[in-house]
Amino acid sequence: MSKLQKSIVIVVVVLLIDQVLKIWIKTHMTLGEEFNVIGSWFRIHFVENNGMAFGFEFGGGYGKIFLSLFRIAAVFIIGWYILKLVKRNLPMGFIACVAMIFAGAIGNIIDSAFYGLIFNDSVGKVSTLFSSEGGYSTFLHGRVVDMFYFPLVSGVFPSWVPVWGGSDFEFFRPVFNVADSSISIGIFSIILFYRKLFNKLGEKEKIDSSKENKSDNEDIVKSEVESTEN
Numbered sequence: 001m002s003k004l005q006k007s008i009v010i011v012v013v014v015l016l017i018d019q020v021l022k023i024w025i026k027t028h029m030t031l032g033e034e035f036n037v038i039g040s041w042f043r044i045h046f047v048e049n050n051g052m053a054f055g056f057e058f059g060g061g062y063g064k065i066f067l068s069l070f071r072i073a074a075v076f077i078i079g080w081y082i083l084k085l086v087k088r089n090l091p092m093g094f095i096a097c098v099a100m101i102f103a104g105a106i107g108n109i110i111d112s113a114f115y116g117l118i119f120n121d122s123v124g125k126v127s128t129l130f131s132s133e134g135g136y137s138t139f140l141h142g143r144v145v146d147m148f149y150f151p152l153v154s155g156v157f158p159s160w161v162p163v164w165g166g167s168d169f170e171f172f173r174p175v176f177n178v179a180d181s182s183i184s185i186g187i188f189s190i191i192l193f194y195r196k197l198f199n200k201l202g203e204k205e206k207i208d209s210s211k212e213n214k215s216d217n218e219d220i221v222k223s224e225v226e227s228t229e230n
Contacts, residue, residue: 004086007099014103018178019110022145026115027129031122034149041152047175048122048143068112068140071105078102090201094194100186107179108144116142146175 001009025046034045050064079102085095116137119127137143154170190198 045149104183
């Protein structure tokens with residue numbers, strides 16, 4: 001199996017797990033519903049968000065469109081980058097990390113682009129796929145489904161703590177999904193194991209770009225000289 005084929009397998013597997021789990025959550029749970037998986041510190045907690053990874057929000061309706069378009073553009077760039085890495089025959093581990101980032105980005109784009117069209121709302125009821133009443137929103141205005149919740153530590157800040165004294169705290173508060181996890185694992189793996197390789201690639205890109213610019217300038221000068229001589 002070639003490196004490109006392995007990359008495709010990684011993307012397909014991540015997308016399948018991500019979308020199957022999200023569709024199950026949408027069609028079996030109401031918004032805000034949860035159940036414990038391991039004790040009380042690992043829960044499946046159904047939430048939806050309009051913005052970025054791990055439940056963070058971004059700029060209302062126009063921000064939503066901008067974020068969706070940005071994600072789509074990023075997916076095309078990352079896909080092109082994977083093809084470039086394969087062509088250079090770089091280590092499969094590094095390519096796999098980029099493929100995981102690619103898959104995660106696509107997973108959340110699917111939610112944003114299509115879930116508003118194919119699902120009705122989940123507020124106070126279990127959502128239906130392709131409901132006769134139609135979807136809850138329009139193209140690119142769908143909400144991303146999140147479900148993994150790890151409230152590992154919770155308590156109250158001591159009264160002497162500035163600003164937050166006496167208020168509740170919880171770690172880890174964000175709720176996320178398989179796509180978010182795939183992106184995070186890919187990024188952190190590159191930082192931990194392939195940072196030097198990534199830096200070398202960046203330096204090589206700069207050198208290649210500099211050579212191309214130099215070559216273009218030389219061609220322009222040569223053309224101007226020939227024009228003057230004629």
